[in-house]
Amino acid sequence: MKSLAELEAIRNKALGEVAMRANKDGIRIVVGMATCGIAAGARPVMNVFLEELKKRNLNNVNVTMTGCIGVCRLEPVVEVIDSEGNKVTYVKMDAEKAARVVAEHIVNGRVCVDYTIGAEENK
Amino acid sequence: MQIYRAHVLVCGGTGCTSSSSVKIMQELETQIANNKLENEVKVVKTGCFGLCAEGPILVVYPEGSMYTMVQVSDIKEIVEEHLLKGRLVKRLLAGNKESENITKSLEGVDFFSRQMRIALRNCGVINPEVVEEYIAFDGYKALGKVLTEMTPEQVIDTMKKSGLRGRGGGGFPTGLKWEFAAKQVADQKYVCCNADEGDPGAFMDRSVLEGDPHSLIEAMAIAGYAIGSNQGYVYVRAEYPIAVKRLEIAINQAREYGLLGKNIFGTDFEFDVEIRLGAGAFVCGEETALMTSIEGNRGEPRPRPPFPAVKGLWQKPTILNNVETYANIPVIILKGAEWFSSIGTEKSKGTKVFAIGGKINNTGLVEVPMGTTLREVVFDIGGGIPKGKQFKAAQTGGPSGGCIPASHLDTPIDYDSLIQLGSMMGSGGLIVMDEDTCMVDIAKFFLEFTVDESCGKCPPCRIGTKRMLEILERITDGKGEVGDIAKLEVLAKNIKASALCGLGQTAPNPVLSTLHYFKDEYMAHVNDRKCPAGVCKSMMQYVISAEKCKSCGICTKVCPANCIKGEKKVPYVIDQDKCLKCGACMEKCPFKAIFKNV
Numbered sequence: 001m002k003s004l005a006e007l008e009a010i011r012n013k014a015l016g017e018v019a020m021r022a023n024k025d026g027i028r029i030v031v032g033m034a035t036c037g038i039a040a041g042a043r044p045v046m047n048v049f050l051e052e053l054k055k056r057n058l059n060n061v062n063v064t065m066t067g068c069i070g071v072c073r074l075e076p077v078v079e080v081i082d083s084e085g086n087k088v089t090y091v092k093m094d095a096e097k098a099a100r101v102v103a104e105h106i107v108n109g110r111v112c113v114d115y116t117i118g119a120e121e122n123k
Numbered sequence: 124m125q126i127y128r129a130h131v132l133v134c135g136g137t138g139c140t141s142s143s144s145v146k147i148m149q150e151l152e153t154q155i156a157n158n159k160l161e162n163e164v165k166v167v168k169t170g171c172f173g174l175c176a177e178g179p180i181l182v183v184y185p186e187g188s189m190y191t192m193v194q195v196s197d198i199k200e201i202v203e204e205h206l207l208k209g210r211l212v213k214r215l216l217a218g219n220k221e222s223e224n225i226t227k228s229l230e231g232v233d234f235f236s237r238q239m240r241i242a243l244r245n246c247g248v249i250n251p252e253v254v255e256e257y258i259a260f261d262g263y264k265a266l267g268k269v270l271t272e273m274t275p276e277q278v279i280d281t282m283k284k285s286g287l288r289g290r291g292g293g294g295f296p297t298g299l300k301w302e303f304a305a306k307q308v309a310d311q312k313y314v315c316c317n318a319d320e321g322d323p324g325a326f327m328d329r330s331v332l333e334g335d336p337h338s339l340i341e342a343m344a345i346a347g348y349a350i351g352s353n354q355g356y357v358y359v360r361a362e363y364p365i366a367v368k369r370l371e372i373a374i375n376q377a378r379e380y381g382l383l384g385k386n387i388f389g390t391d392f393e394f395d396v397e398i399r400l401g402a403g404a405f406v407c408g409e410e411t412a413l414m415t416s417i418e419g420n421r422g423e424p425r426p427r428p429p430f431p432a433v434k435g436l437w438q439k440p441t442i443l444n445n446v447e448t449y450a451n452i453p454v455i456i457l458k459g460a461e462w463f464s465s466i467g468t469e470k471s472k473g474t475k476v477f478a479i480g481g482k483i484n485n486t487g488l489v490e491v492p493m494g495t496t497l498r499e500v501v502f503d504i505g506g507g508i509p510k511g512k513q514f515k516a517a518q519t520g521g522p523s524g525g526c527i528p529a530s531h532l533d534t535p536i537d538y539d540s541l542i543q544l545g546s547m548m549g550s551g552g553l554i555v556m557d558e559d560t561c562m563v564d565i566a567k568f569f570l571e572f573t574v575d576e577s578c579g580k581c582p583p584c585r586i587g588t589k590r591m592l593e594i595l596e597r598i599t600d601g602k603g604e605v606g607d608i609a610k611l612e613v614l615a616k617n618i619k620a621s622a623l624c625g626l627g628q629t630a631p632n633p634v635l636s637t638l639h640y641f642k643d644e645y646m647a648h649v650n651d652r653k654c655p656a657g658v659c660k661s662m663m664q665y666v667i668s669a670e671k672c673k674s675c676g677i678c679t680k681v682c683p684a685n686c687i688k689g690e691k692k693v694p695y696v697i698d699q700d701k702c703l704k705c706g707a708c709m710e711k712c713p714f715k716a717i718f719k720n721v
Contacts, residue, residue, distance in 0.1 A: 018248075063128040065128075066210075
């Protein structure tokens, strides 16, 4: 160990791996992964979230799974919950849409309105 | 770097390891592979969570869901339900066993929400065998700060201002100890760590070593810089194999990263740590005996002064601190003395870890701010006494401490309040006793321990404690003589005044404090030949109630001495001459017809 900067570099590298254990109030991405969700393609969606977050080094975002919330016809359903508990529900997700949600919603804070459950139901 | 969406932390402390957490980890990995989740879910072995009574424990992040008393057979369900489908396995969640309210996360469990974890900050959070995880949680940052930004005097000043006192027993201010050693002029100085945890029931040092070994190494290096030493020794008992192994791994990792060795952080500072294994003698937890043992001699104490800060290991200036004390130090450096001294009471700063055991629901480790009352620790965090029994007393400080009766439940616990109550902080063992405990028997238990562990160097301890034990044995055998209690008091006073080391000087404390608070129990034993709690076998009988006995005969089958006789429709009778007083019959009687007669 030659300097504090070297330690900091190791720290930053390792932080990504353990952040979810320390991180209590970051953004949560919840992917519906019941039978309906998985059948509709939730797994690739979740993988895209994981990859995009890793690519952008977003340590304060957790990706978790949940069960069926009852709107199986709209699966894959993804909910993004911010640190204040505000929830946005995206429906009929796919890999491409997931990447856009990360870029626009997670990074820039702009909700992708056209993917939300409200937009879908008003069609 | 691989990002996982979930981490499963499995407790790898001694408690959970002995209840098969190793097998649980293997099964987890198998099941995760079966469900093809190995790229999404990571299994991490971590240190003690503290809730040992509920082990083996498993925590799933990011939710922080805590599963308790997990069996190998439960793993398939946890993987398939929680990890694959995101549905919590409610029947295994902590807190779900007693109430309907389902606690989904660690923070929601009373046991954790009322604690403040400084020394145990990383236990149950990081993988102790991966140095990068320690670094991720600000590890070695304090050492870097000290070496590059602070002078040794500033470090000592910070320690003094923080008000940190030794967590191993005496409660001596750590900063002062460092200052004494720093002022000595010598060609060589040493930094020692006392990990020879010997008090019956205390296991916080083991948990820190098992769960966060790097914090100890970092703190010892900081101490080395402060006093001008380049060599550290950790004296740890060989009965802690997991702790020793993790510490060895940690030392090697620190050496690889150049966190131990020469030119640490590009400065001139060099430091290394070696492990010395103790054979488990209680006396070796005494500082001078510990150093004698490190030197390779028989572990016996020597008179002080000279104090170790002047002439310690190999006659060189030495500081010796306890594991828990060291574990606090990196945080104090990073967050500052003011932060630390804002926690706790006027003269006792920071937090204290207690190992709670005995008649209590949540056996385990808790860390609370100094000044927390005994009632909060026992009832709010500890979950109270099992089977709705009454709290009688709590024993702190191990064989050197004493009992605190129910009337003092609301005393804020700190170093000074415990001394006032005739007990002491000690290393933080806290044994809870209920109404079924005989206080004379407890005093006898602790004295048996000291008699066993006395090194024999000085007569007051070698002979005096033996005589005290003989008197206590006489009293509990129902053969107490008039004047025995007075004799105990005189002996206790003399041993306290004349024994060579701390072990001997404090050995009479369990007797003195039980005599102080529970003298009537001693009197009942001596004068009335009665043990009010029904523990001392010579003074109690198991009796079958003729009214309640249904002559089922179950008691005769469990009786190992064949001393219960009876026949159909006639109440059974115990032959008191042959009865071993094992209590097996009372436990098995379906009609509660057998009771203790005291």
